[in-house]
Amino acid sequence: MQRVFPLQILRPHRISPENRGKMKAIVARSSTLRNVAWLWLVATAAVLVVGFRQAIFLAPMEETMGNLQRIFYYHLAHAILSLIFPYVNVAASLAYLYWRRRDPLKALSADALAVASAEVTVLYAGLCLATGMLWGKPAWGIWWTWDARLTTELILWLLYASYLLLRRFSPNGQTGVLSAVLAVFAAVDVPIVFMSIRWWRTQHPAPVFGPDGGGIDPAMVPAVLWNLTGWAMWGIFLIGLRFALERRRQLAEQEAALLALEASLETPQ
Amino acid sequence: MKYLGYVLEHLRKDLRLEWRSRDSINGMLFFVLLMVVVFSIAFDPAGYPTVTRQISGGILWVGLLFASMTALNQSWTREQRNQVLEAQRMAPSPASALFVGKALANMIFVLVVEAVLAPVFIIFFNLHVLGDPWLLALILPLGTWAIVVNGTFFAALGLRARNRELLLPLILLPLSLPAVLMMVQATTGVLTAELDPIYLQSWIKQLAGYDVIYTTVCILLFETVLNAE
Numbered sequence: 460m461q462r463v464f465p466l467q468i469l470r471p472h473r474i475s476p477e478n479r480g481k482m483k484a485i486v487a488r489s490s491t492l493r494n495v496a497w498l499w500l501v502a503t504a505a506v507l508v509v510g511f512r513q514a515i516f517l518a519p520m521e522e523t524m525g526n527l528q529r530i531f532y533y534h535l536a537h538a539i540l541s542l543i544f545p546y547v548n549v550a551a552s553l554a555y556l557y558w559r560r561r562d563p564l565k566a567l568s569a570d571a572l573a574v575a576s577a578e579v580t581v582l583y584a585g586l587c588l589a590t591g592m593l594w595g596k597p598a599w600g601i602w603w604t605w606d607a608r609l610t611t612e613l614i615l616w617l618l619y620a621s622y623l624l625l626r627r628f629s630p631n632g633q634t635g636v637l638s639a640v641l642a643v644f645a646a647v648d649v650p651i652v653f654m655s656i657r658w659w660r661t662q663h664p665a666p667v668f669g670p671d672g673g674g675i676d677p678a679m680v681p682a683v684l685w686n687l688t689g690w691a692m693w694g695i696f697l698i699g700l701r702f703a704l705e706r707r708r709q710l711a712e713q714e715a716a717l718l719a720l721e722a723s724l725e726t727p728q
Numbered sequence: 729m730k731y732l733g734y735v736l737e738h739l740r741k742d743l744r745l746e747w748r749s750r751d752s753i754n755g756m757l758f759f760v761l762l763m764v765v766v767f768s769i770a771f772d773p774a775g776y777p778t779v780t781r782q783i784s785g786g787i788l789w790v791g792l793l794f795a796s797m798t799a800l801n802q803s804w805t806r807e808q809r810n811q812v813l814e815a816q817r818m819a820p821s822p823a824s825a826l827f828v829g830k831a832l833a834n835m836i837f838v839l840v841v842e843a844v845l846a847p848v849f850i851i852f853f854n855l856h857v858l859g860d861p862w863l864l865a866l867i868l869p870l871g872t873w874a875i876v877v878n879g880t881f882f883a884a885l886g887l888r889a890r891n892r893e894l895l896l897p898l899i900l901l902p903l904s905l906p907a908v909l910m911m912v913q914a915t916t917g918v919l920t921a922e923l924d925p926i927y928l929q930s931w932i933k934q935l936a937g938y939d940v941i942y943t944t945v946c947i948l949l950f951e952t953v954l955n956a957e
Contacts, residue, residue, distance in 0.1 A: 625898075630889055658934070
């Protein structure tokens with residue numbers, strides 16, 4: 460009688476019993492980790508409260524735009540972070556490709572980090588676009604314009620949304636590899652998009668920070684920094700939470716595969 | 729040199745297969761012809777010659793992009809019949825040679841389609857090129873390669889996916905957006921002769937850079953995709 464082993468499900472991570480124990484240790488529901496997560500969440504909330512107070516009540520009123528400008532503190536933080544999280548994604552994807560054959564267990568962690576950071580990137584880029592539109596309607600009179608930065612941010616959002624779609628559509632067992640490859644392509648694409656679109660047109664307010672920026676009132680700096688820190692902490696929290704969730708999903712999948720394998724071995728001849 | 733031999737062997741095989749069936753080229757040709765007709769009806773080019781000149785670059789590339797996508801999926805399904813792809817994976821020749829051969833073959837198919845399409849396009853859109861038409865001979869192959877190299881790669885990537893017909897445009901289009909921008913700007917610049925030559929040159933250079941970068945990335949990562957599991 461020919462026996463079919465559900466090895467297909469196990470690839471690329473064939474697990475030996477000691478590795479299984481190791482894996483459990485990594486993601487076991489450790490109380491320390493949970494406490495750290497709670498502390499982090501409380502700290503994030505505290506920083507966000509301070510940031511909100513700074514942005515809405517303490518920062519001085521902007522000269523021409525008035526209170527409308529206050530959305531900038533929220534918008535800027537999301538814009539900057541949505542450009543940083545893709546680096547986490549591509550680093551995790553490259554790590555996945557490197558470890559895939561050498562150390563499958565580490566590769567699985569890297570894959571979980573990649574999907575977590577991609578999802579948060581889509582979220583932050585989406586929020587950046589939404590707040591930008593809310594600002595654009597009263598300030599420019601239009602919701603949207605095909606300006607360099609807006610277009611770049613939109614394409615960034617599209618790229619990582621397509622990454623998530625690929626994860627959804629790709630066949631079992633290949634999700635990690637295929638999406639890691641796409642992550643590399645997306646990371647290569649972002650600078651090209653940025654350069655080509657800048658050639659195309661520019662309407663967004665000129666950069667405020669940096670050598671050719673106009674700079675801001677020193678009294679606004681605390682609001683910028685508190686909000687940036689707060690939303691960065693929130694993003695890291697979301698990535699961590701999603702990472703833990705994805706790890707548990709992976710473990711449950713392995714557990715199920717292993718059970719199926721054991722059951723097939725016990726079948727009487 | 730040996731690598732080149734492998735590439736040529738793959739290319740020859742793909743061309744022979746296509747010569748015997750002529751599936752891709754026939755499908756693409758008719759598809760593009762239909763696109764031209766549909767766009768002509770939708771935009772009424774005879775009535776507005778200036779507007780037509782301004783938008784025809786975009787229409788041409790959109791048509792070619794969609795048409796090549798229909799052919800790109802087929803080019804790999806061909807390899808799936810009789811487990812040819814499994815044999816390719818076991819073959820000692822480098823995996824990227826298979827990719828380069830396939831991409832070159834697809835490039836040739838799309839170029840043939842373009843050669844047939846160009847006169848039809850000019851007739852239906854009443855086009856009168858105001859710039860230097862010889863520049864198009866540079867822009868068209870560069871733009872085609874930009875579509876084909878990524879398209880061939882992602883068609884292979886989505887080969888075993890559940891709904892691969894849908895998956896290819898979903899991941900190819902966002903990635904190709906900068907290339908589409910470059911080729912459309914360059915083509916429109918030539919057609920209308922309104923673009924500063926320095927800008928035109930810059931778009932062509934950027935397109936060439938895009939081609940070089942993505943060809944490199946595709947060749948480096950193809951083996952990973954072929955042996956993904």
